[in-house]
Amino acid sequence: MSDIVENGTWQEIGPTDDFVVDLGVCVQNGDDQVAVFRLAEDEWYATQNLCPHQKQMVLSRGLTGDVKGEPKITCPLHKRSFSLRSGEFLGEGEMDCLKVYEVKSEAGKVFLKL
Amino acid sequence: MSQETIIVVGNGMVGCKFCATLVEKDADKRFKLITFCEESHPAYDRVHLSEYFSGKTAEDLMLQPESWYAENGIELHLEDKVVSIDREKKSVTSAKGVELVYDKLILATGSSPFVPPVPGIEKEGVFVYRTIEDLEGMMDYAKKATKAAVIGGGLLGLEAAKASQDLGMETHVIEFMSRLMPRQVDDAGGEILKGIIEERGLSVHLNKATTNIAGDGKVEAMEFKDGSSLGVDMIIVSAGIRPRDELARECGLEVGPRGGVVVNDNLLTSDPDIFAIGEVALYNNFIYGLVAPGYKMADIVATQLLGGEGAFQGADMSTKLKLIGTDVASFGNIEPKEEHKDIVITDPVRGIYKRLITTTDGKLLLGGILIGDADAYGNLLQMTLNEMELPEDPMALILPAGSGEAPSFGPGSLPDTAQICSCEDVSKGSICEAIEGGARTIPELKSCTKAGTGCGGCVPLLTNLLNHQLEEMGEEVNTDLCEHFSHTRQELYRIVRTTGIDNFDSLIEAHGNGGRGCEICKPAVGSILASVYNDKVISQGNRKLQDTNDRFLANIQKNGTYSVVPRVPGGEITADKLITIGEVSKEYDLYVKITGGQRIDMFGAKVNDLPKIWEKLIAAGFESGHAYGKALRTIKSCVGSTWCRFGVQDSTGMAIMLENRYKGIRSPHKLKSAVSGCTRECAEAQSKDFGVIATENGWNLYLGGNGGMKPRHADLFATDLDDDTLVAYIDRFLMYYIKTADKLTRTSVWVDSLEGGIEHLKDVIINDSLGLCEELDKQMQHLVDTYHCEWKDAVEDPEKLKRFKHFGNSESTDPNIKFVRERDQIRPANEDELATV
Numbered sequence: 038m039s040d041i042v043e044n045g046t047w048q049e050i051g052p053t054d055d056f057v058v059d060l061g062v063c064v065q066n067g068d069d070q071v072a073v074f075r076l077a078e079d080e081w082y083a084t085q086n087l088c089p090h091q092k093q094m095v096l097s098r099g100l101t102g103d104v105k106g107e108p109k110i111t112c113p114l115h116k117r118s119f120s121l122r123s124g125e126f127l128g129e130g131e132m133d134c135l136k137v138y139e140v141k142s143e144a145g146k147v148f149l150k151l
Numbered sequence: 152m153s154q155e156t157i158i159v160v161g162n163g164m165v166g167c168k169f170c171a172t173l174v175e176k177d178a179d180k181r182f183k184l185i186t187f188c189e190e191s192h193p194a195y196d197r198v199h200l201s202e203y204f205s206g207k208t209a210e211d212l213m214l215q216p217e218s219w220y221a222e223n224g225i226e227l228h229l230e231d232k233v234v235s236i237d238r239e240k241k242s243v244t245s246a247k248g249v250e251l252v253y254d255k256l257i258l259a260t261g262s263s264p265f266v267p268p269v270p271g272i273e274k275e276g277v278f279v280y281r282t283i284e285d286l287e288g289m290m291d292y293a294k295k296a297t298k299a300a301v302i303g304g305g306l307l308g309l310e311a312a313k314a315s316q317d318l319g320m321e322t323h324v325i326e327f328m329s330r331l332m333p334r335q336v337d338d339a340g341g342e343i344l345k346g347i348i349e350e351r352g353l354s355v356h357l358n359k360a361t362t363n364i365a366g367d368g369k370v371e372a373m374e375f376k377d378g379s380s381l382g383v384d385m386i387i388v389s390a391g392i393r394p395r396d397e398l399a400r401e402c403g404l405e406v407g408p409r410g411g412v413v414v415n416d417n418l419l420t421s422d423p424d425i426f427a428i429g430e431v432a433l434y435n436n437f438i439y440g441l442v443a444p445g446y447k448m449a450d451i452v453a454t455q456l457l458g459g460e461g462a463f464q465g466a467d468m469s470t471k472l473k474l475i476g477t478d479v480a481s482f483g484n485i486e487p488k489e490e491h492k493d494i495v496i497t498d499p500v501r502g503i504y505k506r507l508i509t510t511t512d513g514k515l516l517l518g519g520i521l522i523g524d525a526d527a528y529g530n531l532l533q534m535t536l537n538e539m540e541l542p543e544d545p546m547a548l549i550l551p552a553g554s555g556e557a558p559s560f561g562p563g564s565l566p567d568t569a570q571i572c573s574c575e576d577v578s579k580g581s582i583c584e585a586i587e588g589g590a591r592t593i594p595e596l597k598s599c600t601k602a603g604t605g606c607g608g609c610v611p612l613l614t615n616l617l618n619h620q621l622e623e624m625g626e627e628v629n630t631d632l633c634e635h636f637s638h639t640r641q642e643l644y645r646i647v648r649t650t651g652i653d654n655f656d657s658l659i660e661a662h663g664n665g666g667r668g669c670e671i672c673k674p675a676v677g678s679i680l681a682s683v684y685n686d687k688v689i690s691q692g693n694r695k696l697q698d699t700n701d702r703f704l705a706n707i708q709k710n711g712t713y714s715v716v717p718r719v720p721g722g723e724i725t726a727d728k729l730i731t732i733g734e735v736s737k738e739y740d741l742y743v744k745i746t747g748g749q750r751i752d753m754f755g756a757k758v759n760d761l762p763k764i765w766e767k768l769i770a771a772g773f774e775s776g777h778a779y780g781k782a783l784r785t786i787k788s789c790v791g792s793t794w795c796r797f798g799v800q801d802s803t804g805m806a807i808m809l810e811n812r813y814k815g816i817r818s819p820h821k822l823k824s825a826v827s828g829c830t831r832e833c834a835e836a837q838s839k840d841f842g843v844i845a846t847e848n849g850w851n852l853y854l855g856g857n858g859g860m861k862p863r864h865a866d867l868f869a870t871d872l873d874d875d876t877l878v879a880y881i882d883r884f885l886m887y888y889i890k891t892a893d894k895l896t897r898t899s900v901w902v903d904s905l906e907g908g909i910e911h912l913k914d915v916i917i918n919d920s921l922g923l924c925e926e927l928d929k930q931m932q933h934l935v936d937t938y939h940c941e942w943k944d945a946v947e948d949p950e951k952l953k954r955f956k957h958f959g960n961s962e963s964t965d966p967n968i969k970f971v972r973e974r975d976q977i978r979p980a981n982e983d984e985l986a987t988v
Contacts, residue, residue: 050960055953059667059695062959068966073959076667092982093711094957094967098699102669105634111670113699113707118670129598 045138045150053142061097061110066151072097073140073149074121076108082121083140083149088112089126089133096135155254157456158243159186160233160398165429165445166259167194167214172453174223182456184225185251187243189232192283193217198442198472201310203286204317212283236402238422255424255456258399258412259449262392262430262440267302271364277386280311289387293318296385300324300373302361304331306474308389312353313475315387323354323381325361325373327390335470335481339497340520343504347477347523350502356381394431394438407433416462418452426452439466467536471521471528477502478525483518483535484508491517494546496568498523500623505549507531514540521549571616572602572609579616586620592629593617612861614893615900632894633671635663640819640894644679653684654692674698675894678781681817682889683930685937687944688780688817689951700779703955704941705761710968710979713761714754715741716778717768718814721788721806721826722749731771735764742976748785748823750776755977757964759956765942774940777815781895783822786810787835791828791845800845802828805874809843812878813885815941816934819892819901822885823858837865840898841881846870850877854884854912855902863899866909869917879928883916886927 050064056075063086064071070086074097086094091114099113101121108121118127124135139150157173159166170184188194195212203212210216220227233243242252264279266272276296278289293299299315301308304326315322324331330341331348345355360376364386374380394411405413405421411433418426418434428448430440439445444466451461469482487493487508494507503523509516516535521528527549534541534548542548546568567580577600590596593614597603603610618628630639636659638646643662652658655676659668668676677696681688688694688701700706705713717732732751736743739760741753756764765775778784786809789795791802806826813822825834826843835858836842842853848871856865869880884898892901905911914920945951957965969988970977980988 055959057695063957065958065961065963070958070965070967091709093709094965095699095707095711098702098707098711100670100673100698101667101695102635102673103667104669106666108667109669114709114711116670128604130601130604 047141047148048151050147050149053145053147056142056147059101061099061101063094063097064149066149070094070097071138071149071151072110073147074101074110075142076101076121079142080108081140081142081147082108082110083138084110084119084121084124084135088114088117089135090115090117154183155181156183156185156252157255157257158233158251158253159184159257159259160243161259161261161395161429161431162186162188162190162194162227163259163261163429164194164197164214164442165261165449166257168446169257169259169428169449169453170220170223170225171215172450173456174225176453176457180224184223185228185253186220186225187228187231187233187245189230189246190282190284191230193220193227193229195283197281200280200283200286201314201317203283204290204314209283233398236398236425238402238425241424253424255426256422257452258420258425258427258431259429260395260398260431262394262438264388265391265393266388267361267390269361269364271366271370272388274364274366274370275368276366276370276384277364277388279388280307280314286314289314289385290318292385293320296320298323298383299385299387300381300383301387301389303389303391304328304355304357305334305389305391306332306470306472308387309348309474311387311389312348315385316351316353320385321354322352323356323383324348325356325359325375325381327358327360329358331355331357332479335479335485336520336522337485337506339495340504340506340522343497343499343502343522344474344477344479346499347502348475351475353475392430392438392440394433396431399427399431407436411438414463416464417455418448418463428452434463435465437465439468441466441468441470443470444468467532469532469535471525477523478521478528480521480525480528481519482528482532483516485518485520487517494549496546496549498567507545507549509541509545513545516541516545519549571612572600572604577602582613582616583620586617586624590617591621591626609860610895615904630893632675633669635659635666635668635672637664638662640675640679641891643676644682644890647679647683653680653686655680655696656692668696670698671894674701677701678817678819678894682934685816685934687939688941689945689954691950694954703758703761704765704775704779704945705756706779708754708979711965712754712968712979713756713758714752714778715756715761715764715768716746716750716752716776717773718776718810719750719785720810720814721786721803723788723803723807724751728771728773731768731773735767738767739764740970740977742978746785749787750778750785752778755970755979757957757968759962759964762946762952762955766946769940769943769946774814775942777941780815780817781820782815782817783810783813783824785823787823787825787839789826789828789833791826795828797831798828798845799847800828800850802826802834802843802845805843805845805850805877806834809878809881812935813881815938816885816889818885818889820895820897822898838862839865841865841884843877849873852877852880854909855898857897857899861899863903866902868909868913880916882931883924883927884912886931887912887915887923890927 058075061072061074072084072086074082086096088096100111109118111118119135124137126132141148192209194214231245231247234246235244244250264281299320300323301312302325304324312322312324330338331344361373362376363374365372370386372380372382396406396412399412412420412427412431414427414432414434420427429445447466451463454461471480490511492509496505505521507519571579585599603613621628631637673696736753741755744752746752786806788803788806792798822840824841825836825839827834827836828845836844837853838856838858842865844851850872851870852868853865854868857863969980971980971984
């Protein structure tokens, strides 16, 4: 099951133009890190930056893409893929889900619900 | 002291060996040697007799040149044979009437082919296979014959069958027993052997007893006990041997009931002055029909004559030979008792059969059979003979060693037990099972076997295996790049070339199946675009295609930090540059290690620090080493003729020139190279994608080598090249590889996958058989001309620099990265340590 942060507040994380389509950006949130992905002009996703496989803060540097239409992020270390919508692991076997966050762009700025 | 006379009756392989051994040991010339040879040629190599058909002359096959005998004081009576022995007078008489007295007599008369008393066997067109004269007769008769049968499917029979086939005849092998080579192999091995032999166009008939040879004066047909018949116009009999013991019988020496001169441990016959050696000697009621035991006997007799001690105690009948192009070997005891253990690998597809027989506890090797691949023979024989304890997994002894010798080593040649994925310990057998169970793609295989889910290094092999198995099952092989492109990498490369499309989005729209792409097609397309246009890999539009290494122009390590490798062409570096590397490593507290490719790797760099590190390196004259890219890594070299007293060319200079020429070029996989300054090969060029070895006259070029996971010895491509030709050939080789290889396929795998392998490459690159050379030359020149240092490009572009930070919303580095110190340098903290640092 995916773990969606619901009770947060929207926080501005930077100008929309700093987010390149199809690439990720890592956002510092206190001691925690969130990976924000822009997959089209106005299509945004955000997950934890920690890859549950080897517990490294690297997901924002992975490749985005899709499997049968489901948007996904692939970890740069060992190519584990996760759904950007639900955070679920898309491979076989046991793997923790990613925490996913709400993210949006308004008036040239990007907001993340933390 | 007067010389004693030794007469050697018979100048076959063993008789000749005896002479040679005695001459060598008899420094004081105590003995006078006389030998009789009934044939017109002195001793020749009967083991390789069939090579007489493939162009070797009688002289080539001779063990010693005719002049050798006189030079060593041996009296050689050619075309004369001993017809009687007078043991009273200690003398022999020859067919030509020569009578000579001996002190010691050596019987080395060997054996003659056994010709079964089948009615009609005397007809014209029936031959035996034993001497050069026999072969000459066969060659002559074969001019008017088209179909031949060999009676006997033993070692020699199969040799004869090969010879007959080489003479252009349709050839049949007729074996009385239920398997081929009944004395050397077991039923299962015989079955594999039969398959191999039939594949080479020979027909094999087992359980056939010949009852009559029909024909009017000459051979026309064979009739068998089971009522069947076979029309042939020539027959070669190879139904075993009979010791030539006539002389011994006539002079009253003891002979065995089924022939053979009885000898004791000293190889003495019943007459203390007469020895018998080789195939005429019957020791312990056994005739040793191989050359090695015969040689051993020769040595023992020579030793005794010279006053030494020696006793024959039987001999190992182990043998290894190449039969009709196939390795066949057997050693030790191949008839196990029930309590013994058996380890068997069978691969009928590749014609491989290996069997080890061990003691009940599995600790000692008793014997075995190797068919199709006998590389392990030497070791296994040693283990058997020396009763060495077996390793825990004896199977490993007969797995293919990946020796790279076989030019077309495919996944089919691996035994089922071969480990494909070492991370997850998945065998070929389990993968094949999964494929039979319905797995059709790599992701499916990964999920049901876990193979390829670790380091991923085995995925190319896994893909080959999958394709191979699917082909075997007659199913169409899916070579789609991924779900987004129904094309192979080669097809996409061609599309990009012909359409001029220069970005991913247009390519997926025009030639893809929709969607956003994925971690497979994005880097593959990124690499193709770089190979064709050589645009900057992290330019707008290209950057999003690159995996993290290419995107950050550095190599990601397990904790998310990167390593930095500057180019050190040919491994040549100045003191100033070394100092810079030292200073930079010290300033950023990087772990330093010398790589296998004669470069220096600096580990532990944080994303934020990468551009600053590069700036300092660039200022000292360094460039990117492209250690992060599927590109040329390094060209190792030795110091060559500049320093080395053995060097014949300037290998360092050549390596630097080549490295500077090909640096930065993106290819389907990484490329490694080396240049050695002489044949001592200190740079290990033969394990590289392209390797160059200096000769007195220029350079030898080797292609398709690999170290790493699946080593392959490079193939010699061309010799004694001048500098320009060398460069032209490498240019074309690389461009042709870039044009036609599948994604993430090293040149070693690619060369093996090419129909015709290295010969095909020679055709394309040297003979321009595809008319491609001009195009390849031009494309390579474009890549060389558009080279750029990717680090320099990045540090000079503020837009690109913005991406080199860990956080989008802060300048901090990743606080989660923790190091500990070990041997005076940093290393990533492990999980236990993370809590405490």
